[in-house]
Amino acid sequence: MITRIEIDGFKSFQDFKLDVPPFLVLIGTNASGKSNLLDALNFVATAATRGLDAAVAEVRGDARGLFRRRGDGTRVDRMSFALEFRRWRYELRLSWAVPEGALEGIVVEAQRLVSLERRLPRGRDAESRPLQGVEIGEQVIELLPTSSAEPVGLSGLLDSPVLRPKADSRIVWDIRRELSEVRSLHLEAGSLRRASEFGGPKRMHSTGHNLPNYLRFLARETASENRPLGVVAEIKMHLVGLVREISDFVIVEDERRRDVRLEFASPYDQSLDAEFASDGTLRMLAILASLHDHGTVAVEEPENGVFPERLRQMLGLARGLVSDPRESPERYGMAEERPRQAIFTSHSPVVLEVVPYENIAFLDMTTALENGIASRVTRVRRLREDGGPVRITGERWPRITDSELDRFRAGVEEAV
Amino acid sequence: MRSLSCVLVREGPSDDWFLPILLRRALENLVVECFPACREVQEVRSLTQAGNQHPTPVLQALEQERGTFDVVLYHHDGAPPAKSDPVIERMRQNWATSDFVEPLVAVVPMRETEAWLLADHVALAKVLNVRRLTRAPAFGSEVESCQRPKAVVDMLLRDEAGINPNKYGVLQNFYVSVAETTDIGELRKVPAFQQWWNDMIEALEGLGYQHG
Numbered sequence: 295m296i297t298r299i300e301i302d303g304f305k306s307f308q309d310f311k312l313d314v315p316p317f318l319v320l321i322g323t324n325a326s327g328k329s330n331l332l333d334a335l336n337f338v339a340t341a342a343t344r345g346l347d348a349a350v351a352e353v354r355g356d357a358r359g360l361f362r363r364r365g366d367g368t369r370v371d372r373m374s375f376a377l378e379f380r381r382w383r384y385e386l387r388l389s390w391a392v393p394e395g396a397l398e399g400i401v402v403e404a405q406r407l408v409s410l411e412r413r414l415p416r417g418r419d420a421e422s423r424p425l426q427g428v429e430i431g432e433q434v435i436e437l438l439p440t441s442s443a444e445p446v447g448l449s450g451l452l453d454s455p456v457l458r459p460k461a462d463s464r465i466v467w468d469i470r471r472e473l474s475e476v477r478s479l480h481l482e483a484g485s486l487r488r489a490s491e492f493g494g495p496k497r498m499h500s501t502g503h504n505l506p507n508y509l510r511f512l513a514r515e516t517a518s519e520n521r522p523l524g525v526v527a528e529i530k531m532h533l534v535g536l537v538r539e540i541s542d543f544v545i546v547e548d549e550r551r552r553d554v555r556l557e558f559a560s561p562y563d564q565s566l567d568a569e570f571a572s573d574g575t576l577r578m579l580a581i582l583a584s585l586h587d588h589g590t591v592a593v594e595e596p597e598n599g600v601f602p603e604r605l606r607q608m609l610g611l612a613r614g615l616v617s618d619p620r621e622s623p624e625r626y627g628m629a630e631e632r633p634r635q636a637i638f639t640s641h642s643p644v645v646l647e648v649v650p651y652e653n654i655a656f657l658d659m660t661t662a663l664e665n666g667i668a669s670r671v672t673r674v675r676r677l678r679e680d681g682g683p684v685r686i687t688g689e690r691w692p693r694i695t696d697s698e699l700d701r702f703r704a705g706v707e708e709a710v
Numbered sequence: 711m712r713s714l715s716c717v718l719v720r721e722g723p724s725d726d727w728f729l730p731i732l733l734r735r736a737l738e739n740l741v742v743e744c745f746p747a748c749r750e751v752q753e754v755r756s757l758t759q760a761g762n763q764h765p766t767p768v769l770q771a772l773e774q775e776r777g778t779f780d781v782v783l784y785h786h787d788g789a790p791p792a793k794s795d796p797v798i799e800r801m802r803q804n805w806a807t808s809d810f811v812e813p814l815v816a817v818v819p820m821r822e823t824e825a826w827l828l829a830d831h832v833a834l835a836k837v838l839n840v841r842r843l844t845r846a847p848a849f850g851s852e853v854e855s856c857q858r859p860k861a862v863v864d865m866l867l868r869d870e871a872g873i874n875p876n877k878y879g880v881l882q883n884f885y886v887s888v889a890e891t892t893d894i895g896e897l898r899k900v901p902a903f904q905q906w907w908n909d910m911i912e913a914l915e916g917l918g919y920q921h922g
């Protein structure tokens with residue numbers, strides 16, 4: 295479970311900090327950095343688990359283009375990230391290098407894990423906690439010699455073959471697993487419709503490709519004697535509730551064609567091949583499937599192709615499916631270390647009606663001035679609770695007031 | 711003072727098409743030039759429900775925003791002065807006696823703010839995608855002598871670029887584009903605009919923003 299994200303120097307982010315609850319909806323104007331935030335998350339998660347080359351391939355843009363461009367067209371040469379999990383903070387600092395005798399590229403300057411156990415309560419130190427200086431007594435696991443300027447391309451940054459005490463290895467391994475379970479969905483109708491291959495990947499691609507195998511994988515992972523479909527049974531139930539015109543679906547494993555397909559059934563129609571299912575049906579199924587898996591899922595604009603009333607239900611479902619940090623994990627038989635987290639981006643005003651304000655973050659652009667150069671950078675603000683304070687200690691900007699939310703709600707603009 | 715946040719009380723919805731953009735861009739220049747210690751200029755937020763003639767709804771709207779802004783920008787067209795001056799003065803008075811501590815800075819073009827959109831001819835040609843303006847209207851410091859800037863805008867669109875200004879969205883998007891493109895240096899040659907610029911500097915000094 296990711297509890298906080300800090301980004302500096304990546305795309306539109308300068309000194310960006312955001313606390314992340316288990317369920318978070320990012321709203322905000324076009325080109326305000328919502329997708330950039332998901333890119334940043336994906337980038338770090340992929341770099342840590344599969345290496346920098348894979349990380350660059352995973353997000354929109356080329357390696358150099360990921361570094362923040364200033365208003366005068368120059369680019370920063372350094373990107374820093376910090377992701378906090380409940381007990382540990384993963385810090386990563388990258389830079390652009392043109393080493394002599396080697397190809398230009400992104401190199402790791404430093405990375406480490408810092409224990410959060412001895413930290414002051416969130417809020418009081420939220421702004422002041424430096425990426426660098428370590429408080430006395432804080433536990434730190436260095437992950438790479440800080441002097442290393444070797445381009446790391448192939449294996450994940452967390453796979454560095456340094457010998458370390460067993461307890462430390464365990465922590466690195468836990469963080470690595472959390473990061474390997476970060477995934478994002480940017481669904482495309484064509485990809486959702488395609489069949490999976492026998493023996494193909496078990497995870498769904500961010501476009502929705504490989505959905506049939508993914509469902510098969512989820513079923514296999516969670517099946518029990520009495521419940522052969524495991525969690526897929528729940529997914530089915532929710533899909534029927536959301537789509538209505540669908541009463542069931544089956545995962546057809548075709549040995550002869552060596553592929554795996556989905557077949558839907560409606561109350562009036564026995565079998566409907568995925569190719570003929572509606573776009574919204576497939577999208578909702580993919581989102582539901584992802585929400586029923588472990589780890590952190592980021593979903594781009596779940597409202598696309600979804601009837602507003604059903605979006606309402608889906609947001610409610612998502613909220614219910616993520617792990618509530620206040621609830622004891624054993625209650626629903628969920629293993630503690632495998633929580634679920636969901637981050638959505640959205641332009642739908644429905645969000646304001648069904649999602650509590652504490653689960654919403656509003657992104658827009660502000661002008662940062664550095665040495666006389668004006669650059670547009672992403673800022674994030676929280677929503678003001680009804681009658682609540684505007685200023686909150688530790689928050690850099692005042693909270694969003696109703697007048698600004700009105701713009702989001704209806705796109706207010708009176709005719710002239 | 712490391713950041714600057716302004717709210718705008720304006721006349722009508724069409725002001726929202728360009729004033730917040732123009733003023734934000736101008737403030738970026740102003741801060742860089744005069745208050746380099748300030749590191750951020752936030753979006754200028756227009757308070758659409760404030761109205762702008764009567765102080766009561768203005769104060770009500772600002773009450774909702776209390777604590778979120780450093781400066782109130784109060785826009786009112788300057789013409790005719792006999793009508794406009796008392797309205798602006800009444801607003802100033804009410805503001806001064808309210809319990810708000812933030813400064814209120816008036817944004818008052820000589821006639822209509824649209825004239826400011828005509829100040830930079832290079833920007834106009836760029837936005838209209840023409841090589842040059844064939845019938846150049848008044849510009850620079852002369853721009854506010856233009857009696858009906860809206861008619862000039864219509865003429866520019868229709869005659870220079872062959873775009874029908876009455877079609878939905880044409881005016882709005884033209885205004886937005888010009889506001890994003892206009893050179894603030896050109897705009898400062900317009901006396902009414904420069905007046906606002908000076909008042910703004912004074913207000914920021916009063917708030918403790920540091921020169922150099």
Ligand SMILES: Nc1ncnc2c1ncn2[C@@H]1O[C@H](COP(=O)(O)OP(=O)(O)OP(=O)(O)O)[C@@H](O)[C@H]1O
Nearest residue numbers: 305306324325326327328329330359360361362363
């Ligand atoms: N390297 C970079 N440096 C500075 N800004 C960048 C960089 N890369 C992208 N951006 C900015 O990020 C913006 C796009 O942000 P993003 O794609 O996150 O928008 P969004 O909030 O998802 O918008 P939408 O709702 O339209 O999808 C672009 O306008 C671009 O200017």
Ligand SMILES: [Mg+2]
Nearest residue numbers: 328329330639
């Ligand atoms: Mg986006």
